[in-house]
Amino acid sequence: MIVASCYFSYLVISIALTVWVARTLHRNGRVFLVDAFHGNEALADSVNQLLVVGFYLINIGYIALALKTTDPLSNVRQVIELESVKIGVVLLILGAMHFFNILVFAKMRSRSTGFSSAPPPPRIA
Secondary structure (H helix, E strand, O other): OHHHHHHHHHHHHHHHHHHHHHHHHHHHHHHHHHHHOOOOHHHHHHHHHHHHHHHHHHHHHHHHHOOOOOOOOOOHHHHHHHHHHHHHHHHHHHHHHHHHHHHHHHHHHHHHHOOOOOOOOOOOO
16 A cells, blocks of 8 residues: 555656646746747747647656656655655656757757857958
8 A cells, every 4th residue: 555655646746746847838938939939929839839748748758657666665764765766857857858948949049049159250350
C-alpha cells in the first residue's frame, strides 16, 4: 500500500507542476512570440499552442516512464526520499526545456530585429 500511495502522490505533484509551468509559459510567452514573429498574432498563438502540446507530451511521458521503482519502501522517509529524487528530475527537465525554448526564440528574435551578439567589424579608412 505504501508503494501505491507513493506513486499516487508522485503523479499528482508532478502533473500539477507540469500543468502550472505550461500555463505560465503559455500565458507569458505569447508577447515574446508575437514579437519574434513580427506581430503575426495568429502564427504566434499557433506556435504557442503547439509548444504547450509538445511540452505536455514530453513531460507527462517522462513522468509516466519514471513512475516505476524497484526500491523497497517500508517507511515514510523512504517514500519522501524517492519522491524528492523523481520530482527533482522532473523539475530539472522542465527547467531545461524552458531554457532551451527561451534560447531558440531569443535567437529568432535577434535575427528578425537585426541584432547580433558579435560586435561589428572595425572600419578601415
